[in-house]
Amino acid sequence: MKEKNLEQKTAIEEKNGIGREPGSVQQEKATATETPARPEAPAAAAAPPGTKERRFRQTDLPAHFIERRKHPRISTEQPPPPAPPCLDDYAPIIGRPELDEIHFLARQLRGKTVKMVNSTAVGGGVAEILNRLIPLMNELEIHTRWDVITGGNDFYEVTKGFHNALHGGDYNLTQQIKDIFMSYNEQNRQRMEFAEDLVVIHDPQPAGLIRSRSPKHGRWIWRCHIDLSNPHQGVWDFLKPMIEQYDAAIFSAPAFTRQLSIPQYLFYPSIDPLSEKNRELPEAYIDKVCDDFGIDRSRPVITQISRFDRLKDPVGVIEAYKLVKKYVDCQLVLAGGGATDDPEGAAVLQEVMEAAGDDPDVIILNLPPWSALEINALQRASTVIVQKSLKEGFGLTVTEGLWKEKPVVAGAVGGIPTQIIHKLTGILVHSVEGCAYQIRYLLTHPELAAQLGKHGREHAKENFLITVNLKRWLLLFQILLGMAKPHVTA
Amino acid sequence: MATAPQLPATRTRWARSPFYFNSASHLLRIGREKATTLQELLEAIRTCAESSIFQHTFQTLEEHHFIGEGFSNDFSHWAFASCNEVGLAERLAAIDVREFTSIAKLRERLILIMEEYLQRNPRAATRTAMEPFYLMASDLVVVPTPYVARNLEEFADGLRKVSIHGIYYHFIDARLRLKLNNNDFSVWLEQELDLAQVADRLNRIDIYTSTLEGVRRGILKIIEAEIGRA
Secondary structure, three states, rough: OOOOEEEHHHHHHHHHOOOOOOOOOOOOOOOOOOOOOOOOOOEEOEEEEOOOOOOOOOOOOOHHHHHHHHHOOHHHHHOOOOOOOOOOHHHHHOOOOHHHHHHHHHHOOOOOEEEEOOOOOOHHHHHHHHHHHHHHHHOOOOOOEEOOOOOHHHHHHHHHHHHHHHHHOOOOHHHHHHHHHHHHHHHHHHHHOOOOOOOEEEEEOOOHHHHHOOOOOEEEEOOOOOOOOOOOHHHHHHHHHHOOOOOEEEEHHHOOOOOOOOOOEOOOOOOOOOOOOOOOOHHHHHEEEEEEEHOOOOEEEEEEEOOHHHHHHHHHHHHHHHHHOOOOOOOEEEOOOOOOHHHHHHHHHHHHHHOOOOOOOEEEEOOOOOOOHHHHHHHHHHHEEEEEEOOOOOOHHHHHHHHOOOEEEEOOOOOOHHOOEEEEEEEEEEEHHHHHHHHHHHOHHHHHHHHHHHHHHHHHHHHHHHHHHHHHHHHHHHHOOOOOOOEEOO | OOOOOOOOOOHOOOOOOOOOEEEEHHHHHHEEEEEEEEHHHHHHHHOOHHHHHHHHEEEEHOOOOOOOOOEEEOHHEEEEEEHOOHHHHHHOOOOOOOHOHHHHHHHHHHHHHHHHHHHOOOOHHHOOOOEEEEEEEEEEEEEEEEEEEOOHHHHHHHHHHHHHHHHHHHHHHHHHHHHOOOOOOOOHHHHHHHHHHHHHHHHOOOOOOOHHHHHHHHHHHHHHHHHHHH
């Protein structure tokens, strides 16, 4: 059986300073005033091969806008990832008192050991979070290492099936499938040591490692990143007895949980305000990105960032834009990925192109995965950000919009209502017509748009930043290790 | 940031005991109850742990400290945004947590308002809400800070430096700890510095028409005025 992830794990260990002295993570600091370095991007097709070039109707738009809309300059080279920041870099964002509280909470945990285990070292949200979180924990002298389980293709087929089934899909759970799952968990269990004070197992794939839990040492936490609100009963019944052996479980939203006999905590997913996707950008760079994509900054820009997926309802967004356009001269940017290597994504992109028709003010961008800076710039150039999903996980693109102080109009699904308090931190919608009306209202009431943006940013700062996430981990570790007794005010 | 006026040492009034600024961090626990109708919410309010009532009233004020108006507590917001019961939302929003020194009394008030409303509007009781209400609870851990005050100048300095969670802890959460319609700051000013009037002015700052930063500014304004007067 072919083993995966070994090389990836080594790369991650090097990156996170695992095996080095704590706090030795090297930094390459980037500041808001620096212009992001990018390879000169030649004009590239916005659509995957085989997709027809769009034809625009007659318009008054200057020729260079039309040219860029047909042939946007999309970066073709993946830049090297910047090194993760250190804690002090967050002080200007969260304030010194907040940072002091993090240091205080960490002080009691200094010298404690933590092991994080998941199933992949690269790609996916979990790896992205751990890449940023683990260096911060090590900087606080909480010795944290990250292990990745290994398995053959049969194991990953089973875990992919479990993933879909836990999201409510059909699944034929056989004894053979259960045996494959357990045997790889057992192999990994034999290979790994669990001497740490705290063990955090991410998602269902390594859940069976709980058999290594010693009654005398260590606390075990199951961090579930997926929505369990409507799981396949058979798969959940198989996993549940394992999960209930943990000391605590963590979910991303109250709606994602199941009834369990162990304490359940709420950890919202988080964004890193210093990552390329979210850091402050010089205005000149935002102008350049808009110029590369043919966006006219003198007129309102409505933006939805999401992969080309029907559940994100990009065609519904175009319909809403058309209703808005009757009253307000504006542009729509639909930017995302997933249409180049995914046949379904390519089909959705084609549907989107057809729905956009010959309207030159619908700008469709199929971006490569290394476009974090460009997406950041697009969000910052937007007048209104839309996330009109029909089904959603937590919806981190909403968080990104809130953080950038933009008014966000989004579907009331998944984790979005947690982020958008209707009419206070953004607007929740349930239909194309509702979406169109709310966008129109915000475009014509900039003072309300600004107020929503301001509250949205504060909401993101209080709840959805990586520093808040770090604080939650420190609190949970203290509580589980008996160092902090929760204060009872009632 | 403005600095406190420096006064000659002879004019400084020293506290009998210092004020130690704390802050508080909280971790959200997901409860077992959820409500999809107002009737279910009423049942949940009757039976849930006190820590859940605390979370959705007192604690939520801290979580939404940046909103100066339009947010009072989670029950009210849910009645408005998910159940479209504006009348109920209005009555629930009018509950002022500062009037309560025990969660039991606050629970009684919530139940009374909901019972009255649902008796008058029986169809509202069983109408399914757009989003369920999930009952949560909060594990609060007190975090000491390095800021200590022995006089008004140091007190003002600590107020400027402590995080917004510290302001919440001493000014709002304190009411349940003290079992008084009061806050830590006012108690210290009155008991340790004999400044009863200043203490009273602080206690009358309206937390429902201001953000917590606004509350901080309001407290500082009163303290700085007192320093200037001394």
